[in-house]
Amino acid sequence: MILWKNGILHTLENEHDVHYQMATDQGHIIGFDEEIENLTYEKVVDLEGHHLYPGFVDAHLHIVGYGQKLSKKDLSSMRQKDDILAFIKTHVGQGFTFYEGYFDQGITKDELDQISNEKPIILKHNDYHSLTVNSVVLKHVNLTSDSGFLTEEDAQKVNKTYEVYDHEHIKKMIKHSISSLQSFGVTGGHSDDLYYFNGYHDTLTAFLEVLEEKPFRTHLLMHHKIIEDYKASKHPFLDQNKYLQLGAVKIFYDGTFSSKTALLKDHYKGLSHQGIRIFEKDELIELVKKIRSYELPLAIHVIGDLGLKEVVELLKAYPPKKGLHDRIIHASLADLKTIEMMEDMPIILDVQPQFISSDLPHILSLFSKELAFIYPFKTYMKHNLILCGSSDAPVEIPNPLFGMHQLVFRKKDGVVYQQEECISRFNALKLYTTYANVPTYKTNRGLLKKGFIADFTVLSEDVLTMDESSFFKDLVKMTIIDEQIVHHA
Ligand SMILES: [Zn+2]
Numbered sequence: 001m002i003l004w005k006n007g008i009l010h011t012l013e014n015e016h017d018v019h020y021q022m023a024t025d026q027g028h029i030i031g032f033d034e035e036i037e038n039l040t041y042e043k044v045v046d047l048e049g050h051h052l053y054p055g056f057v058d059a060h061l062h063i064v065g066y067g068q069k070l071s072k073k074d075l076s077s078m079r080q081k082d083d084i085l086a087f088i089k090t091h092v093g094q095g096f097t098f099y100e101g102y103f104d105q106g107i108t109k110d111e112l113d114q115i116s117n118e119k120p121i122i123l124k125h126n127d128y129h130s131l132t133v134n135s136v137v138l139k140h141v142n143l144t145s146d147s148g149f150l151t152e153e154d155a156q157k158v159n160k161t162y163e164v165y166d167h168e169h170i171k172k173m174i175k176h177s178i179s180s181l182q183s184f185g186v187t188g189g190h191s192d193d194l195y196y197f198n199g200y201h202d203t204l205t206a207f208l209e210v211l212e213e214k215p216f217r218t219h220l221l222m223h224h225k226i227i228e229d230y231k232a233s234k235h236p237f238l239d240q241n242k243y244l245q246l247g248a249v250k251i252f253y254d255g256t257f258s259s260k261t262a263l264l265k266d267h268y269k270g271l272s273h274q275g276i277r278i279f280e281k282d283e284l285i286e287l288v289k290k291i292r293s294y295e296l297p298l299a300i301h302v303i304g305d306l307g308l309k310e311v312v313e314l315l316k317a318y319p320p321k322k323g324l325h326d327r328i329i330h331a332s333l334a335d336l337k338t339i340e341m342m343e344d345m346p347i348i349l350d351v352q353p354q355f356i357s358s359d360l361p362h363i364l365s366l367f368s369k370e371l372a373f374i375y376p377f378k379t380y381m382k383h384n385l386i387l388c389g390s391s392d393a394p395v396e397i398p399n400p401l402f403g404m405h406q407l408v409f410r411k412k413d414g415v416v417y418q419q420e421e422c423i424s425r426f427n428a429l430k431l432y433t434t435y436a437n438v439p440t441y442k443t444n445r446g447l448l449k450k451g452f453i454a455d456f457t458v459l460s461e462d463v464l465t466m467d468e469s470s471f472f473k474d475l476v477k478m479t480i481i482d483e484q485i486v487h488h489a
Pocket of ligand 1: 060192
């Protein structure tokens with residue numbers, strides 16, 4: 001039994017509910033304050049007056065992909081074409097193939113060929129849906145492109161050819177990723193990794209092996225392309241053990257704003273197209289029917305407003321088994337009718353508040369009309385939709401405080417984007433705790449209550465009252481998973 005004393009413990013049931021000490025045993029909370037005074041403890045942890053919350057959860061990310069980014073050359077701080085080309089030139093010589101986080105500056109295949117026409121060069125765009133590559137890569141994977149720009153399926157083909165790692169390397173990336181997440185106070189994550197890299201069996205085994213020594217509440221989405229592997233494995237849906245769950249089936253419906261592939265009602269400005277649908281209609285319906293016959297819920301990536309409308313209609317026509325809910329990942333742009341339609345449906349939204357600062361200022365020029373509901377978090381909440389906070393790492397840095405800052409302030413370089421969609425600090429905390437646990441189907445996660453799991457995030461300041469600038473400080477004092485202190489500042 002462990003006593004956690006001398007802290008301010010935010011239950012998150014109501015905004016002002018706090019306790020000052022708490023007892024845990026066998027991985028669960030057993031009581032608070034006066035009621036635990038006469039118990040005998042094996043261990044006492046002094047929280048030194050800091051603030052303790054239910055453990056932060058990132059509801060959509062790519063754990064292996066983030067681990068990979070941590071070990072790769074990163075371009076995300078560079079915005080000048082010449083700087084990027086010079087950087088690549090230096091590193092190609094050292095044997096680096098991949099360059100991550102590239103914000104499109106119009107670099108072409110020919111420019112990359114001038115750097116090297118013998119070694120492969122792959123620039124991963126910051127949305128992770130597109131690549132710019134040199135001729136060596138195109139030839140190797142048997143694709144053609146005048147500019148070297150590849151998106152969606154073609155980009156996947158390149159990744160699958162070049163991103164082949166041995167089992168130990170995959171484990172190393174998972175470990176690296178989880179350590180970084182824990183340092184941000186994150187105790188759990190819902191990750192989409194099982195199709196990319198080494199596929200279902202090897203990646204799942206790697207997770208199981210890492211989690212034996214490194215606790216992290218991991219919930220893995222199952223990409224539709226590995227669903228037959230899952231079926232053949234006879235693994236149960238959800239719990240594999242106390243740290244690992246298998247979740248909904250991941251499908252991509254459209255692309256992204258920055259690649260101009262998100263499916264919009266209106267045309268992209270100056271262009272004649274509205275984005276793309278990844279699937280033909282009949283093909284998608286067959287796939288959804290099959291997934292429903294396996295009694296599994298869906299997790300659908302969709303960004304554009306037309307895409308969202310079509311996805312909601314699809315889910316309405318083919319609902320999940322009673323008691324299950326589907327997830328919509330992103331839901332970045334919406335219209336009121338679609339939002340109203342979602343209200344009575346078993347749908348959860350996995351949203352990325354950091355896109356407001358990283359993406360929105362750059363994409364506003366892409367649209368031909370003013371947008372009514374872009375990242376409309378408050379409107380979604382008003383319509384009783386459950387929102388789960390997430391980073392989509394490696395797309396964003398998986399620091400929940402950065403996400404909470406955008407939920408509360410919606411601000412970049414002093415400019416506020418749709419003030420009317422800002423939500424309260426309390427609700428911002430709920431998105432990364434209580435609500436982010438809904439997709440796990442566990443009813444004892446995301447609050448401080450008797451019987452709830454002992455996963456906690458301890459910060460040196462209080463999210464509910466601290467200065468705006470504190471959201472960017474390293475406030476994490478401790479990360480606790482299953483009663484174990486896995487990160488200590
Ligand atoms: Zn993602």
